[in-house]
Amino acid sequence: MTRLSAYLLPTEKQAPADAEAISHKLMVRAGLIRQLGAGLWTYLPAGWKIHRKVEEIIRQEMDAIGGQELLMPLLNPAEPWRRTGRIEIDEIFKLNDRKGTEMVLAMTHEEIVTTHVAQVVRSYRDLPQILYQIQVKERDEPRPRAGVLRTREFRMKDAYSFDRDEAGLDESYAKHIVAYDRIFDRSGLEWYRVESDVGMMGGTAAHEYMAPCAAGEDEVALAPGYAANVEVASGDPQPVEQQAPLPQPVEEHTPGCTTVEDVSRRLGVPAGAVLKAYPVIASGRGLVLVLVRGDHRVNEVKLRNALRTDVRPATPDEFATKIGPAGFIGPVGANAPIVLDDAVGDGGYVTGANRGDFHLRGVEPGRDFPFERADVRAVEPGDTVGGHPIRIEKAIEVGNIFKLGTRYATALGASYLDESGRQHPVVMGCYGIGPARIVAAAVEQFHDEAGISWPRALAPxxxxxxxxxxxxxxxxxxxxxxxxxxxxxxxxxxxxxxxxxxxxxxxxxxxxxxxxxxxxxxxxxxxxxxxxxxxxxxxxxxxxxxxxxxxxxxxxxxxx
Incomplete structure (x- = not known):
């Protein structure tokens, strides 16, 4: 029996002073959660009921596609993480036991589940397998915020598929899409499945499940028949008025004009007719000059993927001698490889002249500087996909799915023998859902000035x-x-x-x-x-x- 006179439901009239997200404010005020420390939250009885309802929906749909639930330790030996190269991830909590053995508090379990599969899978007859758990995870989150949306300790449903080949992985991936679509439908959320970056997980393909709301830290690009995280989204750029061709670049005096806006205004050209220079240091390659239209922005995730290495912005000291002074750099005569964004078309552009207070007009890619092409810009509202304009919405990531391939299997020795006795690495996928994020997204999407309005499936x-x-x-x-x-x-x-x-x-x-x-x-x-x-x-x-x-x-x- 649940009588409120004997139930722990400490409602509050005022939200926490540091709360910004609606879900943070209302979950505390409604007596669902209490904070212990930065990024550390206790679920009070009503809050835990909601969390368990989400977990039960997840279990039912994972079991329906043949998933087998297990439970792996939160405390892991560091060695498997070292073998995959992920031991150096900053967000991993590391510690030593009393014997000095290095240990890890798991933020995900690819290393551990693959270690077990390497121990027990021998033959093609042992595959495929889908294993999942709902387990505590730890992340040394540098900026815990927004209540239960970004925390240092959380429960996650993480699932892993093991197949003989890529075709098998495609089947397992498709099964998880069916399960995930059902989970989010049953949870009552508005959601999108979007293309995404593989990030630190590695692999060949990934999708994220996004719940649109103002508190989201991610952005999704949407158009009819198209949805992608802005980290990987592409679209056709809005047209820009092209400048008249010139026989060769002409130098223009532009004193103090160090921004695209300054140059555009002084020379009377649209921002899209200016080439914005973005010098970076690429690991293993050194200085690289990236060029995008002046009305566009560099997307660092797409740039990293295009260069196939980590990148960081170059400092003025690092590019001054090879290119020119900050605010006036451009591609003509630059002593660095040049990456030109795909959205930069033919025609004459304004660029930095590589000397202070001067720009060049009439610069043509190819004629005046060599380059390699890549899609490295962030999409903008009004760009189009299939003729339809893109809109961009903030969203909470509530789940993700990855085609991992053989990265972890190769590193940890997970292999099998085929019908002919030949050895092959197991092909993997991984699939995560954050129950707490589903709960918070429901609050964000369904509330009014009086409080929370739960979907029927999640209400405490x-x-x-x-x-x-x-x-x-x-x-x-x-x-x-x-x-x-x-x-x-x-x-x-x-x-x-x-x-x-x-x-x-x-x-x-x-x-x-x-x-x-x-x-x-x-x-x-x-x-x-x-x-x-x-x-x-x-x-x-x-x-x-x-x-x-x-x-x-x-x-x-x-x-x-």
Whole structure:
């Protein structure tokens, strides 16, 4: 039985002073979570109920595609992480045991699950396999923020597929797409599956599941039939007015004009007719000069992928002698390889002249400087895909899937023998979901000025019963009986039986956000009807007292 008079639900009138995200504010105020330290959160009983509901949806859909649940240790030997080269990731917590053995607190479990598969898989007959767990993870997050959205400790569902070849991986990947689509549909979220960067996971392909909301740290580029993280998104650029061709570049005096805006204004050309120079230091290659249109921005993820190495911005001292002074650098005469963005078309452009207070007009790629092509710019709103304009939305990443290939299998010796006795590395995929992020995304997407409005599948309680009475009154006797009838109808009910005023009870009920609120008071009993509120939209209804419990249950079943 869940009576609020005996239930730990410490609601608050004020949000934490440092809270910015709506989910942070409302989850604390609704008594769902409490902070222990930076990035460390305790789930109180109602909050943990919500988290467990998400986990149960995940389990059901993972089991439906043949997933087998296991549980791996949070504390790992460091050696497997060293063998894959991931031991140096800054966010990994590292420690030594009392014997001095180096250990790791896992932020994900590719190394460990692959180690086990290497020990037990011998033959092609042992494959395919899908293994998953819902386990605590630790991340030395440099900037914990937004409540449970970015934390140092969290629970994650991580799954791993093991196949004989790429065709098998494609099948496992497709199964996980089906499962993930179902999970997010059942959770009641608005979501997108978008193309994404493989990042530190490595591999050949990846998708992210994004829940759009203002608190999101990611951005997604969307158009009809197209969705991608802006880190990898591509589109056709908006056209720019081309400048008249010149026989050769002409030098223009541009004193103090160190920005695209300054140059565009002084020379009377659109920003897209200026080439923006972005010098970087590429690991293993040294200085590289990257050029994009002046109305575009360099996308460092796409640049890293294009150069196939890590990059960082070059300092003025690092490029001054090989190119020119900061604010006036350009490709003509530059002593560095040049990467030209794909969006830069033919025609004459304005570029830096590689000497202070001067630019060049009429510079033509190819004629005036050599280059290699690559898509290295960030898409912009208004770019197009298939003729349709792109829009960009903020979103929370709630899940991701990766085709890992053989990276981990090769490093950790996971192989099998085929029908002919030949040895092959196992082909892997990995698939993650953050239950806490689903919870936070639901709060972000479904709230109003009074509190949270949970999707039916995630709500901590199906209904909240509020009795407006003090002491043993007729109203309380009726509410006690109705509470039992509601439970018998299959609903999980929170009964607010506290000796408190109606204002406090209604405010707490709307803050917590159960899909249905049922109120029993003197006026309702006298009128022969119950007052019922549907939380989303705060629609009020009246139901006859006779058969009220079944009517409430039927109403609840029809809610989203």
């Amino acid at each position: 309680f199906d209904a909240e019963l509020v009795v407006i009475a003090r002491g043993e009154t007729e109203e309380r006797v009726f509410a006690d009986r109705l509470y039992e009838e509601l439970r018998e109808s299959g609903l999980d009910v929170l009964y607010d039986d506290r000796d408190a005023g109606p204002g406090e009870k209604f405010a707490d009920a709307e803050l917590l956000g159960a899909p249905v609120r049922v109120t029993v008071g003197r006026r309702t009993l006298a009128g022969g009807e119950l007052e019922v509120q549907v939380r989303r939209g705060r629609e009020r209804l009246s139901l006859p007292l006779e058969g009220a419990a079944d009517a409430v249950a039927e109403l609840w079943r029809k809610l989203p």
